[in-house]
Amino acid sequence: MLKNKTILVAGAGGLLGTRLVTTLVDQGARVIAADVDIHSMMERLETSLTGDCLANVTGIQLDLNASVQVKSFFSMVMGLDGAVNCAYPRNKKYGAKFFDVELDDFNENVSLHLGASFLFMQQCAAYFQRERKPFSLVNISSIYGVIAPKFDIYNNTPMTMPVEYAAIKSALLHLSKYLTSYVSDSHFRSNSVSPGGIFDNQSALFVEEYKKHCLGKGMLDIDDVIGSIVFLLSDSSKYLNGQNLIVDDGFSL
Incomplete structure (x- = not known):
């Protein structure tokens, strides 16, 4: 589906x-x-890809909160057909429960994640306006950018659903629509994917409680989400614009 396309993946x-x-x-x-x-990125990719496949990957260091660096990259890069932002910048106090969150930490985490996403989206649009060739941007939001958290699944666990996360992921969805409307060109597409919970060795109790709100699968594997991203990057979705694909096994119903 993506033969001969060049795709930028941030947070790779x-x-x-x-x-x-x-x-x-x-x-x-x-x-x-x-x-x-x-x-660390290249170490992980080298264990995932064979030598021949690795030849099709160019690794770069890019801090999405470094405005000069990001703008410089987009001003020099050539031949991009699309981009996906998987980056997840946050500070060391991220993840505290609601009443334990300090304003400074809330502001910093929103700035780190949403601010970096804004810069990335802005520069993707600037790249398109310079090159005038079809471009597909995929933003990674979340079901918790769409619905309120189901806090009961966190009972009897040390986990919570961070308030910063809800604020950021919901804002990303609207920012994507804003960008689509602002550029106003069907050749520049900005869409989002909102996954449900992705399994990453969470406790058995949490996984069991989460599954009760789903239709059978429960928490997702990474591969359950990838197909939607590939679809949005491909020409099969060429007139899909400003939309959000929810992949959650019915959790948000």
Whole structure:
């Protein structure tokens, strides 16, 4: 579906990003894999890809909160057909329960994640306006950008659904629509994917409670989300614009 396309993946060293890069290469794409920690990213990619496939990946260090660096990259890069932002910047106090969140930490986390996403989206649009060739941007939101948290699934666990996360992911959805309307060109597409919970060795109790709100699968595997991203990057979705694909096994129903 993506043969001969060049796709930028930001946050390519993370759980979703690493698997996405592998899939994009399998689909015939050339990938620019970007992460704030290039060494860890390349170590993960080298264990996921064979030598021949790795030749289709260009790794770069990119901090999405470094405005000068991001703008410089987009001003020089050539031949992009699309981009996916899998980055998840946050500070060390991220994840506190609601009444334990300090205003400074809330502001910093929103700035780090939503601010970086804004810059990335802005520069993707600037790239399109310069190059005037079809471009597909995919933003990663969440079901908790769409619905209120179901806090009962966190009972008797040390986990919570961070308030910053809800604020950021809901804002991303509207920012994507704003960008689509502002650019106002069917050749520039900005869409989102909102996954349900992705399994990453959470406790058995949490996984069991989460599954009660789903239709059978429960928590998702990474591969359950990848197909929607590939679809949005491909020409099969060429007139899908400003939309949000929810992949959650019915959790948000």
